[in-house]
Amino acid sequence: MTKIAVLLPAYNEEVALGSIILRSKQYADKVIVVDDGSTDNTTLVAELAGAEVITHPTNLGKGAALRSGFEAAKDMDIIVTIDADAQHNPDEIPDVIKPIQEGQADVVNGSRYITGLDENTPTYRRVGQKVLDKATNISSGLDLTDTQSGFRAFSRESIKYFRFKEEGFGVESEMLSDVAEAGLKIVEVEIGVRYDVDGSTKNPISHGVRVLLHILQEIELKRPLYYFTIPGLVITIFGVILTIIFLNDYLYGSSTTWGPTTASIMMTMFGTFMVFTGIILDSISRMFKQNINKIQ
Structure with missing residues (x-):
């Protein structure tokens, strides 16, 4: 039987976290929340909702949270990552893990833009995402439509190839670079997104600039x-x-x-x-x- 873990890196996500955990538990054997130095009740909400909680004493960044979460889930067959701000729909987990279960992929990238522009995505966000998509694809040599997606699935065999050197939000692009470097098979599946319940704690502009600078460093070294x-x-x-x-x-x-x-x-x-x-x-x-x- 395939063992599935859902991993949620969280920083001050008490508002939406409980619902995401409860809905994810329908499709997973284990839900792991990495509380990355939150100052609210993120840990309490996660525990009450029945998640396994890993706590960072200070905010180390999403890359560090994923590193801790992947280590805790290393005995699972498939690891699904979902952002904890309620933008992703946990009911789409079966669609995201299906290519791995059928042996068609090592890594699955949930994409909001396979069929084109998602009408729920604010224009300013999509412009920035297009820039990051182009830079990430150049750096990795891949051809993906949504390189900054936080909704992904990973086979257990793929875990050893990830460096997690980037502790911040640039980890999304770094992981794709690692996928390409290792020759892992990656496919995209369509997912939805909501911005009307945006509980994100990151400023999209500063976030985008930091990620772009990281990608440019990758391009300098690899391309x-x-x-x-x-x-x-x-x-x-x-x-x-x-x-x-x-x-x-x-x-x-x-x-x-x-x-x-x-x-x-x-x-x-x-x-x-x-x-x-x-x-x-x-x-x-x-x-x-x-x-x-x-x-x-």
């Missing part, structure tokens, strides 16, 4: 061609065009100063340096991965 070579190529082309224009103006007397030409030449050199930096770092990265694969 140097995107981080250095492509921007460098754009700068180089722009610099060459400006050099031709300014040099032509100087030679034919339209300009009496050499300054703009010098600046455009320096821009071209800087762009060229970035291009070759990306190529060299990409070669080093590929060699490193090949050596790791040989060792394994």
Whole structure:
């Protein structure tokens, strides 16, 4: 019999948490709440609702909460993660775990946008999510429609591949990068979302900026061609065009100063340096991965 655990990282989620736990218990053998340093009654509500509670003395971040939760659920066959702010519907758990149960996936990503724009998502949120989706897909090499979803399912075999180095909200993108790095099979299933009961404690703008900065760091390390070579190529082309224009103006007397030409030449050199930096770092990265694969 497949053993299923539902994991809810929670920070000051006393309002909606009890309902989420009770509804999740219909589909799980165990519901685990990680109270990440809450200052309200999150722990009390979770215990009264019948959840197993792990308590962090201070707020460490979602990544740290997931790390604690995954450790507590390591003996389960499938782990489902759900945000505790009532945006997700626990009744969709059977749909999310089905691909794993049928052997079609190692990881399932619940997506709000498989069929396009979700009408419940505020415009400002979707714009930011699109930016994060694009950056995460570049970093991981995946092609997902909702990279920031907190509603996911994981097989027990997949757990060992997650680093949980990112302690904050960037963990969603980091886990997808780990999935791609390990060659795990991931599929998306459609889920709904509610924002009329938004109990989220995170500011969407600061949250988005922090996640984007984390993703850019991942791209710098894992996709140097995107981080250095492509921007460098754009700068180089722009610099060459400006050099031709300014040099032509100087030679034919339209300009009496050499300054703009010098600046455009320096821009071209800087762009060229970035291009070759990306190529060299990409070669080093590929060699490193090949050596790791040989060792394994």
